[in-house]
Amino acid sequence: MTRTTRTTGTTRTTRTTRLVVLLVAVVLLGAVGTGSVLHAVHRSGLRDEQQADGPTVRAGAVSLRPTSGRRLLVRNLAWGPHRDEIATVPADDPQGPRTASGVKCLRFHAAAGTGVCLQAVHGALEDTYRAVVLDAHLHELHRFPAAGIPTRARVSPSGRLVAWTVFVSGDSYAGTAFSTRTAIADTRTWAVDDNLETFRIVKDGRTYRAADVNVWGVTFADDSRFYATVATGGRTYLARGDLAARTLTTLHGNVECPSLSPDGTRIAYKKRVRGASPDAPWRLYVLDLRTLKETATAERRNIDDQALWADDSTLVYALPGDYGSDLWTVPADGGGAARTLMTSAVAPAYLG
Structure with a gap:
């Protein structure tokens, strides 16, 4: 016991x-x-404020009608919780802290309180794409299905018209095995021309028809006139578009992704140059619309972008960077030198 x-x-x-x-x-x-x-x-909170080796990015309200000075909007590419969101900085402090909107876009542009945001919709079997029209507070007003991978976007100076280009097949302008689809929509009526290839092409003063016509890279003069690239027969042309007449009239050869200056007198564009690699064929040029004189900019690297005019004398464009793309700037008159404007960013738009 x-x-x-x-x-x-x-x-x-x-x-x-x-x-x-x-x-x-x-x-x-x-x-x-x-x-x-x-x-x-x-640490997550810190990432909301400061990206490793990158810009400060904070969530906040973003408006397409700036109330305090001129602003620059971009698709933010800095790694962190706000990657791919539309973000804004003061135009005179492009390397400063960014305010991220929460709205994600693959391509973006804005003017006069209207934005166009090209987005991917990820599905179980495949991705689809859409063009979303945004109001001044980045709220969705309307959406349109997009036929392929987004590549270019523009809003007219008044904010009434929006345009977008997508790749229907292929994913690069460098080769020949690609097809594009370009649309223009009216934000008052929501009427849409969903394929500018149906417009009458006027080439050398006569109506031109061909099965291989491609149209891309719209830039607006106003709410009835625009410019775009027309490609056919292995060549590209600058074309002037007329929405009412539904015509595209070729003006000058070897022009891709045109961008009209604010004063309406010049076109910035990428031009294929002799001797360049087929994978990197373009240099940045400016065309005087009155004289059709071309001026090469001081940027000597390959430019695969639709440049933007920051003002009447300065161009902004994207080049590959550590986190996707960086924005660079160069004078439009052929002088000066290229310099970095903003790291980890693409798809710029100036407001104000």
Whole structure:
């Protein structure tokens, strides 16, 4: 009986000890876990403010009608929770802290309180795409299905018209095995011309028809006139578009992705140059619309973008960067030198 009592007491003592050890371990693990979670939350909060080796990006309200000075909007490419969101900075401080909107776009442009945002919709089997028209507070007004991968977007100076180009087949302008689709929509009536290839092409003063016509890269003069690239027969042309007449009239050869200057007198564009690699064929040029004189800019690298005029004398365009693309700037008159404007950004739009 005495031995039995001793054994039972020893067993109870051992069990009690194990329970205490287990409880202490649970408390310690809980403390470590709580600390890890708080540390992660803290670091996440920091990422909301400061990207590693990149710009400061914070969530906030973004408007297409700036109330305090001129602003620059971009698709933010800095790594972190706000990557691919439309973000804004003061135009005179492009490397400063960015305010991210929460709206994600693959391509974007805005003018006069209207934005166009080209988005991917990820499906179980394949992605689809859409063009979303945004109001001044980046709220959706209307959406249109897009036939392929987004590549170009523009809004007319008044904000009434929006245009977008997508790749229907292929994913690069460098080769010949691609097809585009370009649309223009009216934000008052929501009427849409969903394929500018149906417009009458006027080439060398006569109506031109061919099965291989492609149209891309709209830039607006106003709410009835625009410019775009027309490609056919292995060549590209600058064409002037007339929405009312539904015509595209060729003006000058070897022009791609035109961009009209604010004063309406010049076109910035990418031009294929002799001797360049087939994978990197373009240089940035400016065309005087009155004289059709071409001026090469000081940017000597390959430009695969639709440049934007920051003002009547300065061009902005994208080049490959560490996180996708960086924005660069160069004078439009052929002088000066190219310089970095903004890292980890693409698809710029100036407001104000």
